[in-house]
Amino acid sequence: KNEVEQSPQNLTAQEGEFITINCSYSVGISALHWLQQHPGGGIVSLFMLSSGKKKHGRLIATINIQEKHSSLHITASHPRDSAVYICATKSGSRLTFGEGTQLTVNP
Amino acid sequence: DAGVTQSPTHLIKTRGQQVTLRCSPISGHKSVSWYQQVLGQGPQFIFQYYEKEERGRGNFPDRFSARQFPNYSSELNVNALLLGDSALYLCASSLGPSGAYEQYFGPGTRLTVT
Numbered sequence: 001k002n003e004v005e006q007s008p009q010n011l012t013a014q015e016g017e018f019i020t021i022n023c024s025y026s027v028g029i030s031a032l033h034w035l036q037q038h039p040g041g042g043i044v045s046l047f048m049l050s051s052g053k054k055k056h057g058r059l060i061a062t063i064n065i066q067e068k069h070s071s072l073h074i075t076a077s078h079p080r081d082s083a084v085y086i087c088a089t090k091s092g093s094r095l096t097f098g099e100g101t102q103l104t105v106n107p
Numbered sequence: 108d109a110g111v112t113q114s115p116t117h118l119i120k121t122r123g124q125q126v127t128l129r130c131s132p133i134s135g136h137k138s139v140s141w142y143q144q145v146l147g148q149g150p151q152f153i154f155q156y157y158e159k160e161e162r163g164r165g166n167f168p169d170r171f172s173a174r175q176f177p178n179y180s181s182e183l184n185v186n187a188l189l190l191g192d193s194a195l196y197l198c199a200s201s202l203g204p205s206g207a208y209e210q211y212f213g214p215g216t217r218l219t220v221t
Contacts (some may be wrong), residue, residue: 004149030205035212041144041195043212086149093163093204095140097149 003027006087006098013105019074021101023087026068031090034061034072036083037100043086046072077105109133111200111213119219120188128183128216132200138162139181140210141173142197150197156181157204185218193220 005024013019023032034046047054047061049070054061058077063070074081082105087098112131120126132139138157142150152165156175175181179200185192195217199210 030207033210041197041215041217043150043197043199043215045209045211048209088149093140093155094152094165095142095150095199095210096152097142099149 003096004087004089004098006101008101009099010102011104013077013103015078015105015107017077017105019077019081019103019105021072021085021087021103023070023072023098024068025070025087025089025096027089027091029089029091032063032070033088033090033095034070035086035088037086038083046085048090074103079105079107081105111198111211113196113198113213113216115216116214117217117219119221121221122188122190124188124220125184125186126188126218128185128196128198128218130181130183130198130200130213132179132181132198133211136200136202136211137179138201138204138208139175139179140199140201141181141183142199143167144195144197144215145191146194153183155204162204188220190220193218 031050060073084100086100088095140155141153144150154173155163159175170186195215198213201208201210
């Protein structure tokens, strides 16, 4: 069983919709990352957070340390948001990754 | 400023061969981590190096080895390649080894073992 669980695995939305991707983890962590991976493999770090909430443009990430849960929200989604979104927890020297959520935003 | 660079971009090898993958971190970053991403799965941690010393190792066999050079670049070596080693190998650099530092990923090297 992966220590980091994401849901949903796949998500299809219409342009403009509000999107939420969830991440749950089972062990104590020092930080949690939200990453975006486009076809071809390149990974971009969206957020690193250890408490509370961060916002960057249309993206919002929240974390609840007590509940061991984080969410990534995308407001006013756009087809260019289509990608795999990966949650990763940092504990000690390593990152542990979720399986990713494949997001497709249709025009 | 240049980001994390990896070479080669793509590589095809035969079972039993050996491969060396290279990573150059962002200037000023002293920590390099390696990850393996099999198609359809999330990345798996292989190694972390900081100041030329191994700081962490994932659940990979001894066929996998790595090192970090004085200029903080790194090489990942895989011996006796198996079909299951086919994957995207990602390198990430950060200022330091702890969770306080954000990791920046390179574009990856796609290894195909036939």
